[in-house]
Amino acid sequence: MRNLILEKIAVLYLRAILIVSVWLLLRGHNEPGGGFIAGIIASTGFILYAIVYGSTAVEKLLRYNTRNWIGSGLLIILIAVVLPIIWGKPAMSSIWMTLPDSISAYVHIGTPLLFDIGVYVSVIGIILSIIITIMDVLKWNS
């Protein structure tokens, strides 16, 4: 049975929660937040979407396979780890871009942020791959 209100709420919730998660991701380095939390919060939106529309719909929404999401998240992490070597620093050191004050008051851009983005992407991939597998096993495709 379709439930129009629930479907609309799921879409709106997904949009809102994605914005919140990106905000959490960006404030993560100095304040509460970060890639892991943001990834979990973003995946709640996708989970609600999957419950309402079924797991095939959420796979379509994600564009790429969840395995690829995990893999590309790990790839971003690897780049963030190896990147400082180009500047002649030990691996995993943090390198920050110098930005005009008007931007850096809000966002710092550097390898820790890149690392967090990698965590964010792979956490979304891992949680959704778990949920989609469970939904497929339970044949939960509304």
Add this chain to the structure above:
Amino acid sequence: MILLAHILLPFTYILLALLIKKASIKSRLAVLFATFNLLWALALLPIVQIKDIIVVQVGGWAAPYGISLVADRFSVFMLIMTAIIFFLVTIYATQSVDKARRKSGHFFFTFGILMGVNGSFIAGDVFNLYVWYEVMLMSSFILMSLGGERAQMEGSIKYLILNLISALFFVSGVGLLYGNLGTLNMADLSAIISEKSDMLTHLNPALILMVVSFAIKGALVPFFFWLPASYHTPPPAVSALLAGLLTKVGIYSLIRFYTLFLYHDAPFWNQLILWMGVLSMVIGVFAASSQFDFRKILSFHIISQVGYVVIGLGFYTVSGIAAAMFFLAHNMLSKTNAFLVAGWVKRQKGTLNLKTLGEVYKESPIWGVLFFISAFSLAGLPPLSGFIGKYLIIKAGIEANYIVVALIALFVGLFTLFSMVKIWLEVFWKDVPKDRVVKIPQKKRKSQYMLTSSLIMAILIVVMGLWAQPIVTYCEQAAVDLLNPELYIDKVLNFSR
């Protein structure tokens, strides 16, 4: 970076395996990355000879606060042995493991194990060691249950539960240690403990928890139950890898802990470790001689062989620890190769029950010879590596005035020979029993890669026996380093780039 590559290489393979779908490309990439890992480990050898101890402070944070990766001669030795074993088992697995398993991530999880093993060999921090243990445990558990056969599930549940208990002990030990001393960096811990020698009994609860967890990992008596209950269930390539690498990590950590912390309280620990080793040696070998499954006999022998390494540590002399290291390396090679041969027999005959097997030698003399080399190396017959290993251990024991222990080691060798002769006679020599012929379709299955990897391993065993001198010299240098923890502490804490 030089040390970090040992973690980043398996990591890179893992992410590539997630992005790539085709099973054949995954297998090829696995062999490629295993080769890189081997080359990188060999490249560390000249560096460690110059620098004595390689230290990397991750992210540029200085020692007691940041994450230190430390490799001394012992670590590099273990890294090289791990890389050799992993490389050969990967080649073997490309043919031995079935396509369904390879597609659903066999190599993915073997590289998880490699990452955990490499990581624990270079961890300079107790908590990091714990994290690498977890990486290793999770990937080995999944690898063990991958495929979902009934026997596999049974084995892996026992494996998982007992190893989780070991992890629980370890992490509670870590907590107590941190609560007492406020640091977890191994060099820092060792320095603090050597300053406050009156605190030692205060620390014993934490250290005992950790040593028990290493003993569970390393399958020492009385904590060995999980090993023979689980190692005979997964596919042979998996059990070869686990037998070759996992217990050795527990023993490595025990040696590292003993030479950094426990030796301060030698009257308490020395006898404990020594007799734990003796009991493992004796009980393992007796339990093995009552078994009738190829891989179960070999699994029980792991316990017995690990005992040899631990008594070498218990002697606590340069020659004792050098002998323990040599024996560890010999055991990794010979044991893994014995498991590889078992895998081939299983592939051909479909069973590993000694009572139903027979005449394998007639079918394939070369595999017979390969088994002969590894089994009689385990038993310690002359020109093979096991002879040198046992000789060094017993010599070190006599020199350190542990005559009884040395005699027990000699006596256990006899029983090892008995079980190996038993496998040899039952599997390779005797006629196939008339009344219990198991009918298996005699398909000709290719096994050239399996043969290659097992052959290389057998050659390495012989080479290690014939040209033991350089290896023993290296082990002695490493043992001297281990017995002088001041060097380790100094290099890690006063690190400058």
